[in-house]
Amino acid sequence: MPSQSLPRPISSARHRIGSKSWTDRHAETSRIHPTDIQLSLRLRTPPLRIPFPTIGSWPPRFHPNHCRCKLLPSSSHTHSAVSARNDESDGLPTESKLHNLSNYITKDGNYPVARGGFGEIWKCTFRTDRRSVKVAVKALQVYAADQLGAAKAKKIKRIKRELTICAKLKHANILPVYGYTHGFGPFLAIVSPWAENGNLSDYLEHEGTALTLVRRFEILKDIIAGLQYLHANNIIHGDFNGPNVLIHGDGTACVADFGLSLMYSEVISPSQASWTSTLKGNMRWMAPELLVLEREDGSPTRPSEQSDIFSFGGIILQVLTNKIPYYYLPNDAAIVLCIAKSEKPVRSRYLELPEKYWPIIEQCWSTDPGDRPSTEGADVMIRNEFYALSRSR
Secondary structure, eight states: OOOOOOOOSSOOOOOOBTTBOHHHHHHHHOOOOGGGOOOOSOOOOOOOOOOOOOGGGOSOOOOGGGOOOOOOOOGGGOOOOOOHHHHHTTTOOOTTSOEEOGGGEEESSSSOSEEETTEEEEEEEEEOSSOEEEEEEEEEOOOGGGGSHHHHHHHHHHHHHHHHHHHTOOOTTBOOOOEEESSSSSSOEEEEEOOTTOBHHHHHHHHGGGSOHHHHHHHHHHHHHHHHHHHHTTOOOSSOSGGGEEEOTTSOEEEOSTTHHHHHHHHSOTTTOOGGGGOTTOGGGOOGGGGOSBOTTSOBOOOOHHHHHHHHHHHHHHHHHSOOTTTTSOSHHHHHHHHHTTOOOOGGGOTTSOGGGHHHHHHHTOSSGGGSOOHHHHHHHHHHHHHHHHHTO
């Protein structure tokens, strides 16, 4: 679902590369150490971990036991805790609880600002006695059968449980959930910050070639840090793409809509809307194994950490070239045909991409999910390249 961005509740100076180390900047705006949160949305077998070596060692691929590169501390584990008092001082709800914000939300217009596979996004104002801020309200698309008595009550309870888990997530590169509100349809609507610079696709289109390579890797570093945090907490994104990455006013990138595709397919009329049917427009980033509706044992196919990494390969391509995967194909049908035939985006269509980065993308796109890098390995590689580029300036 296309995501709209919102201002961060705690303001900060606009990013200046080189003014402070990345670790220092993000430690100041982080909220809680990821190990303080023990979440589990899905039970699954731990994936095969294949670390990324540094870019200079490409194109060889290393078995985990053969990797001898020195790893920098993971950015997902450098976030210090900040007391809830800091949130309360801004007049905003603490994200550790799921708040009913219905009495504080007003629409900024009569129509939603965006529509997608999961529903509509409304730009709204969240008002308290202390202040008012812009927020995004995400209303889930529903069907007639969803509004029937007992079924509706059960689904509302499930949505609340899922949103409560999301509200506990604390990371600078994850879009927080402030709470929920009524008045946007039969179900709860999700309230999150409004990101002033829009989603990644819009931001790249607006900035164009003005973005330096360092800045592009800074964006990628933020994105993979957010994804690593989700995976460390046993959360699969399931719809990882450019529109679901938001850019705050200070330039920080954050991951949004994590787990929404799974929740939507399982809670909102699953018989009418399988999770793959909600991905219209987002097929360009999708892993090929997700086109198979059932596994060999008859269980439904679901996204995984490895399918998220496949999608991250498309995000790397997009960030480094300003071109989405398969930009030269006119519609989803043509894209699905290519994915089904294991045809990846054509290298010659992305001449602006430095050659040394193509093998990285290719490994993320490995047909065998087990050959794709781990989220931790991808994080190390991206950060090392960012620091190397920053030092060479």
